[in-house]
Amino acid sequence: MIEVNTGTDPLLKRAFSLFRITGKDLQILYRVRGKGTAILKNMKEGAYLDMLGPLGSFYPLPPEDQIPLIIAGGIGIASVFSLAERLAGRAIVFYGARKKYDLLMFKEIEACAHELVVSTDDGSAGRKGTVAEAVEAFLRSHASLIASCAIYACGPYPLLKTLAQMTQEYRIRTYVSMEEHMACGIGACLGCVVKTRDGYKRVCKEGPVMSATEILW
Ligand SMILES: Cc1cc2nc3c(=O)[nH]c(=O)nc-3n(C[C@H](O)[C@H](O)[C@H](O)COP(=O)(O)OP(=O)(O)OC[C@H]3O[C@@H](n4cnc5c(N)ncnc54)[C@H](O)[C@@H]3O)c2cc1C
Ligand code: FES
Numbered sequence: 496m497i498e499v500n501t502g503t504d505p506l507l508k509r510a511f512s513l514f515r516i517t518g519k520d521l522q523i524l525y526r527v528r529g530k531g532t533a534i535l536k537n538m539k540e541g542a543y544l545d546m547l548g549p550l551g552s553f554y555p556l557p558p559e560d561q562i563p564l565i566i567a568g569g570i571g572i573a574s575v576f577s578l579a580e581r582l583a584g585r586a587i588v589f590y591g592a593r594k595k596y597d598l599l600m601f602k603e604i605e606a607c608a609h610e611l612v613v614s615t616d617d618g619s620a621g622r623k624g625t626v627a628e629a630v631e632a633f634l635r636s637h638a639s640l641i642a643s644c645a646i647y648a649c650g651p652y653p654l655l656k657t658l659a660q661m662t663q664e665y666r667i668r669t670y671v672s673m674e675e676h677m678a679c680g681i682g683a684c685l686g687c688v689v690k691t692r693d694g695y696k697r698v699c700k701e702g703p704v705m706s707a708t709e710i711l712w
Contacts, residue, residue: 496680498545499531510677512574524573552704554578554647561645568650574672575649580607591626595619627657659707669707673698
């Protein structure tokens with residue numbers, strides 16, 4: 496949770512994934528969405544930021560015999576990138592965006608993936624269509640591997656929901672990183688809850704990474 500302003504506008508800290516940790520640097524990767532991220536973009540190098548973290552849950556590491564399928568929709572790449580990096584050449588990464596221009600950290604992802612499947616909505620890079628369609632095509636053509644796969648995904652809600660439905664059908668263990676509006680970020684305000692089979696859960700505390708089958712979409 497990063498405080499983007501020392502004043503009162505915006506008042507609340509903004510949530511970001513730990514994109515990458517290199518040596519003593521902690522990096523975030525963000526897309527300018529509104530006021531807070533616009534302030535971040537205009538900050539001068541060397542400026543100080545107040546932040547709270549790390550918070551919430553992490554992707555569990557897959558056992559050695561599992562084939563990790565990492566799925567990123569748009570800026571969701573910020574959440575799964577360090578997992579792909581840590582799995583050094585083991586993961587099959589599906590990375591989708593609206594257009595070629597929106598594909599960030601492309602070379603770095605390519606370098607740490609076992610295989611990279613790119614898709615764009617307009618077909619300007621990789622396969623034309625959604626990343627969910629790319630995943631489904633892969634699963635259909637690799638039926639013998641399905642039992643060994645585990646999915647790790649971050650992206651817009653409709654993508655995660657589609658993956659949850661699809662993976663239930665294929666019976667694949669699937670972890671999704673949920674995105675909800677955050678206020679306190681520490682489990683106190685209940686502003687970020689999602690409905691699950693065990694009642695409401697806080698995305699900032701019990702999440703953001705949750706099992707897809709646990710969530711009532
Ligand atoms: C766990 C978590 C991890 C995240 N990681 C990243 C990251 O690594 N990189 C990144 O770019 N973004 C990430 N986000 C999203 C990021 O928090 C928002 O983009 C940011 O708070 C927007 O702030 P703002 O002041 O610029 O926009 P605002 O002015 O607050 O809002 C602009 C628009 O974006 C919508 N919006 C704002 N926050 C969210 C949200 N959390 N979910 C859905 N819609 C929202 C608002 O409804 C509004 O329409 C993450 C969010 C969560 C919950
Ligand atoms: S943001 Fe307050 S409980 Fe999650």
